[in-house]
Amino acid sequence: MSWKEISGNWVLATKQKPLGIIHFLGGAFVATAPHVTYRLLLEALAEKGYIVIATPFVNTFDHDAIAQQVLLNFERAMIRLEERGILGNGYLPIYGIGHSMGCKLHLLVGSRFPKVERAGNIFISFNNYAARDAVPFIEQFNTAFTNSQLAVEFVPSPAQTNDLVREYYNVRRNLLIKFTSDTIDQSVGLSEILRERFNDMVTMQIIAGNHLTPLGQDVKWQAGRDFNPLDAIGQWFKQEVYRDLNLLKSIILLWLNPLLPPV
Template sequence: MDWIEISGNWILVPRNPIGIIHFLGGAFVATAPHLTYRLLLESLAGKGFMVIATPFVNTLDHVAIAKQVLRNFERALIRLEERSLLPSGYLPIYGVGHSMGCKLHLLIGSLCDVERAGNILISYNNYAARDAIPLIQQFNSQLSSNFNVEFTPSPLETNQIIQSSYKVRRNLLIKFTNDTLDQSLGLTELLNQLFAEMVTTQTLTGNHLTPLGQDVKWQAGKDFNPFDALGQWFKQEIYRDLHQLKRTINLWLNPLSSL
């Protein structure tokens, strides 16, 4: 199964797909999601989900980004249908986001008319610009007190938008034990007020970069030695947390998969 590029999206098309994943990555690593999140996304395709990963460049206007990635996603669906790569009939669409990608899916689910079977929100991040980008804080300090650079919407405005307008009922929130950037706790409280019985939270071992787990190549020597053992241990440690993430996502998407 090879990646194809359609309308600015990177796409994996399995045989006889059972659903569609719209993936949005974190700030600064979202420009090439088919590379930075390759192992995670290819594992989802291996379970039968068509993966449409939409790159984006981070700016201060997160509403504009959310609407643009949605337009690109919808264009991809049209092109896939034209190429007869999209099966006829209903396929559930799930949003999967990491870090800033979560915020974008939340904005899409609040401000846009979309139909989603659910959202998977990994390591949700809703920091203010001054906390997310140190350069902006330096820039703000040079300006008058009447002017301040901030994301649109701000963290508070984002929470208000979610509380008043978010329409995606089924949600999985995933946080990691060693993730100081995660803000899933506050989001969980918001979503529980809206759809209490439809919100699932999972805490897994790992950190903010776990979803970006990459394929570590370690070629053992002719004679196995302690360095080879160390290399294999290191590789297993990296993969362990990523495998746990894959299993958690797959079980939520397809509860019968473990039977």
């Protein structure tokens, strides 16, 4: 398998008959190259039979505009894949997976565009902070313009986003994943809002890790000809780095398809 750029997306197509399609959106500032920053996670999903469409985006204050653009790019990729015969003839469920800001974008897609169908969404490390909390120095920027009453905020704001989800979000099946050492996670609040709409279809998992766990990168450690104590330390370190990421992979794959064998 190899990543291919298609209509502004990075696409990884499984060699086997696909089980479904995953639309992945990463976190702010690391979403410009998701096929690199989330490579291990996304390739693990593709190896289990899913077509992964990872849509890059550049963060701005207009999150509505970003959501609309990533959806447009995704739909363009779907057309190209269908033309190439990669999607096959049968029905393929489409799942959204988001990390950090990517979660908000999937929520906006599910709230702003009622004709968009998703079999389910997975929200990893959701956060919905105001601009002054999410962007360095923005509070000082606002203070400098208090006389003109200039206030910089994301569109929609955190409160507006919550209201949109309460009233319009239309994806029934949802998985929220929160890491124990993630200090900026707001998944609990989101789970309460989602359960107001689809109580029996919302699952929340709390697992070991932190906000950067989904970005776990490959750690190269080549053991010497004679395995020595330093090699043992290197192997232990590699296992520790991968442990939380592997658990994340397992939980996602089990939720997507409970019949799949474990990672």
